[in-house]
Amino acid sequence: MKAGLSKTRQGFVDRVEQLVSGRKVDEELFEDLEELLIQADCGVPTAMELVDRLRDRAKAEKITEGDELKLLLKQEIREMLEQYAQPLKESSATPYVIMVVGVNGAGKTTTIGKLAYRFKQEGAKVLLAAGDTFRAAAIDQLKIWADRVGASFISHQEGADPAAVAYDAVNAARARGADVLILDTAGRLQTKANLMAELGKVYRVVERELGRELDEILLVVDATTGQNALSQGKLFGEAVPLTGIALTKLDGTAKGGIILALGNELKLPVKLIGVGEKYTDLRDFDPAEFAQALFD
Numbered sequence: 227m228k229a230g231l232s233k234t235r236q237g238f239v240d241r242v243e244q245l246v247s248g249r250k251v252d253e254e255l256f257e258d259l260e261e262l263l264i265q266a267d268c269g270v271p272t273a274m275e276l277v278d279r280l281r282d283r284a285k286a287e288k289i290t291e292g293d294e295l296k297l298l299l300k301q302e303i304r305e306m307l308e309q310y311a312q313p314l315k316e317s318s319a320t321p322y323v324i325m326v327v328g329v330n331g332a333g334k335t336t337t338i339g340k341l342a343y344r345f346k347q348e349g350a351k352v353l354l355a356a357g358d359t360f361r362a363a364a365i366d367q368l369k370i371w372a373d374r375v376g377a378s379f380i381s382h383q384e385g386a387d388p389a390a391v392a393y394d395a396v397n398a399a400r401a402r403g404a405d406v407l408i409l410d411t412a413g414r415l416q417t418k419a420n421l422m423a424e425l426g427k428v429y430r431v432v433e434r435e436l437g438r439e440l441d442e443i444l445l446v447v448d449a450t451t452g453q454n455a456l457s458q459g460k461l462f463g464e465a466v467p468l469t470g471i472a473l474t475k476l477d478g479t480a481k482g483g484i485i486l487a488l489g490n491e492l493k494l495p496v497k498l499i500g501v502g503e504k505y506t507d508l509r510d511f512d513p514a515e516f517a518q519a520l521f522d
Contacts, residue, residue, distance in 0.1 A: 227509065228519040230501025234482030238266045239521055242299060246292035251284050255292055259299075267452040268483035272490045276302055300521045303486065307496075307513035310489030312470060314497055314510070317441050321353070321399040321407040325432060326472075327425060327462050328446035330413040333474035333500065335364065337446050338408050339371030340500075340508035346375050350405035355395035356381035357388045357428060358412040368410055375505075378402060388412060388424055389431045396435040415461075422465035429466045442469050444497065447488065449476045455484050459492040470497035472508070477501045482520070 241262055249255055256277050263273035279302050280295060289295065314324075324341065328334050342352045354372045358364035362384040372379035380398050382391050392409060399407040409432065411425055432440055445468050447455040455473075462468060471488055476499050485496055496511045 227501060227515055228522075230477040230507065231482065231516070231519045233477065233479060234266075235520055237479075238262075238482060241266075242296060246295050249292035251290050251292055251295060255295075256281055259295070263483060266483035267479075267487065269453060269456065269487035269491060272306075272483075272487045275490065276306065276486070296521070300517050303520075304513050304517035306486055306490060307516060310493065310495045311511055311513045312495035312497060315441050315469070319438065319441070321396070321404050322350075323396070323399075323432060323436060323440045324406070324408045324442040324444060325411065325429060325440055325466070326408060326444050326446060327411050327466060327468075328413050329415050329458055330361075332413065332446045332448045332451075332458075334358075334410060334413060334446045335367045335371060337444075337472050337474060337498070337500065337508060338368065338410055339375060340505050341408060341498075342371065342377045342406075343375040343505045344508065345406045346377065351403060352377040352406045352408065353395065353399045353402060353404040354379050355391055355398075355407060355409045357391050357395070357410045359384060359386045359388050359391060360412050360414060364410065364412075378404065389427045392428045392431045393435055396432055418461070422461070425462070425465040440469075442497075443467060444470055444472050445494070446472045446474060447484075449473050449482065449484055450479045452479075452484055453487070456487055456491055459488060459494060463492065463494070468494055470495045472498040472500070473511075474500035477507075485516070 260273050260277040280298055283298055326334055326338055345352050354368055354377050356365040356368045365381050369379055380395050443466050445462050471494050473496055499511045500508050
């Protein structure tokens, strides 16, 4: 975890240290800190809220030295993250169904592959469904992951109706006795209105065939896209009832502040984070561990 966050640590925490070191706590320092948080992709509302909390605590605890603010900031970041952190839902119903949404290039296929690996390690029978029928490459990539981790696989040919794939996937999961079904979906934002209508349809078909709510509807977001991640969250949240976020490529960004903005502004829990290339580098998001790795 610590290695995966080294860029964020250098780009964010080291700069906080430089900023507060040897300075007195005053309004100018708070304004500089707010600017730094905005640059780190925390977003304006979240940066303002964090600094307001710091200002109140510094006053209440009579803190006058800038160096002491660093510990307060760590505590406030951890608290803000804990507000919206949740693990993947536990469920006794089978199949356990995860629908995965997000723009092309965010890391959907890799996230699905690593999730499948994790469930397989826990002894589950996993079925992957290729619901992104618009790109032949998406179907092929998912098939490669299925073979790699030992999961079953279901697909239609390129250009097929994604809702038909979803329908078949739920019924195949039941017929094959799968414990977990993970459904990939298209993410081409060029045809925004069509895509959102189609995702809504896929969701309704799965829900109808299951006879209950889906267990998870995860939005996969690339941490390196910064504030775009927020607009993606809002957009996909209008199409389907998102249950959480998988934040990928966190090891590739110096601006890890986006993790704060996602929870704080979208009120969505960050459930999984990707901090490297290995199968095991898709982790449950643990705010305490994250804050620790970031600041120490």
